[in-house]
Amino acid sequence: MSQFVMPSLGADMESAVLMEWRVKEGDRVSKGQVIAEVETSKGVIEIEVFEEGIVDKILVAEETECAVGTPLAIIRTETESSPKDETAQILTTEPQTAESPELANPPIPEASERIKASPAARRKAKEMGLELSALAVSGGEIHLAQLQSPPETAPKPIDGMRQAIARAMSRSNAEIPHYYLSTSINMTPALHWLEEENIKRSIKERLLAAALLIRAVTKALQEIPELNGFWKDDAPQISDAINPGIAIALRKGGLITPALMNTQEMNLDQTMRALDDLITRTRSGKLRNTEMTLQTITITNLGDLGVESVYGVIYPPQVAIVGLGRIMDAPWAEGDSLCIRKVMQVTLAGDHRATDGRTGALFLDTLNRILQNPQELL
């Protein structure tokens, strides 16, 4: 028997609202399966279970606010028998409904009647005393945004997130002695290669520069692993897994940096697909707890907004943040001639407790070298 508790989804989180159970008592669960959705200041997060077993008892009802560490359910391992509840045993012989966490569907007790609405919208409607049926549009799911149109009742949906960012960034600047390094990288070869590659591909398989850059950062980190990890207990800890936190801006304000997990195992196409999936889920509020907590470095790309360089603030306990600026046409000297190239300013902020500028310089140099040979990134 073990307790499944409300996990901490970041050092700044104190509590979260359990929005929806994806399993019911008696269900068999496997390691990594999403079993619940919780709403935090960072949005709705899917919570995975870390062991195999059977859901013996659900301790907390949906839409309950729980402090971190609150037991939410009891998970029984398969070898343990449930003395009092034999139905649970019978239920476990049913075929498992969710092979992969991504395919898991929430149990829908009143399938035909139920109005599709995001958990956040459901909760908001309840707070506002609105009937979801009155808001339902034909065939569409009700989203939180639809409930925020009357200005007098609109709270400030990003306040919690703002607070969370404030706490983490204050801690970072108070504790982490940052050093900053920057270099200009000629992106013409990489972009040219990408263009040629995309001509060969259908629109569905097209690659974006962002994926290429993440792949390049991953390869550089494999050579310079000291920047990938944490500063914990007064010591650097290098992580084998490379889980870059990708800064994703939300259109309505705020920023989330969920982890793209294990990029060291992905080729370029897989990186593209995983990034696409991560961005979609971030914007629709469907992140997993591991993605919220296991970042080993951060990559921020404000280039879309036209800034030339980004001097980032490290997200503790990570030890580095890579800032990618706008790719712009700039004068570039090659041999004796002056030409125009696509140039990107890459910045590294490092934690000086964990690494020295030399490590950071090696990283930027390696990244530059990798981007000059883009065909190796496939």
Add this chain to the structure above:
Amino acid sequence: MTNEAIKRAIIDQILEIAPDIEEGDIIPDKNIQRSLEIDSFDFLKILTALNEVFGVEVPESDYAKVDTLEHMSEYFSERIKI
């Protein structure tokens, strides 16, 4: 397909992919990506979805021709096979 129908389909896809945008935010002659904060990922998603609807693929070299709602609907209306 009429121009109006094409425009409607484009707007529908934008709203589908970026549900936090409201229809009134889409100004026909404004740059779609900049005015609506659509990043390169969402833009590619919109074009991929429109490829399903119209059967027309927009190559990257033509991105400058589909920068606004007006331009995008002209682009598709010239290329949709009747």
